Amino acid sequence: MVDVILIDACGVSRTLHVAEGQSLMQSAVSAGVRGIVGECGGSSMCATCHVYVDEAFAGHLPTPLETELEMLECTASERLPNSRLACQIKLSAALDGLVVHLPERQQ
Numbered sequence: 001m002v003d004v005i006l007i008d009a010c011g012v013s014r015t016l017h018v019a020e021g022q023s024l025m026q027s028a029v030s031a032g033v034r035g036i037v038g039e040c041g042g043s044s045m046c047a048t049c050h051v052y053v054d055e056a057f058a059g060h061l062p063t064p065l066e067t068e069l070e071m072l073e074c075t076a077s078e079r080l081p082n083s084r085l086a087c088q089i090k091l092s093a094a095l096d097g098l099v100v101h102l103p104e105r106q107q
Helices: 024-031 066-072
Strands: 002-007 013-018 050-053 083-085 100-102
Touching: 002 024, 013 024, 066 083
Parallel strands: 002 100
Antiparallel strands: 002 013, 050 083, 050 100
């Protein structure tokens, strides 16, 4: 199991305990996390699972693919250097304790 800490735009945090191999988006949607929509089901086509990855974990993630970078140009909330799509973050033991911040809005 991997622990992921999600912090919403108001500063309220929630910890998810999820199985390795799931995407962050799948895990959040399954847990009913408000602030991650995932309209496209995880195909990197909608940008409604935009998150801000804590700087301490940025180096643990693979480089985003071109499709993710293109979708990050379409986010409803400001794109920052640590912006990622939660559907493209596959959870593994190396990401245990991952901290992500949710933007104010997704749409």
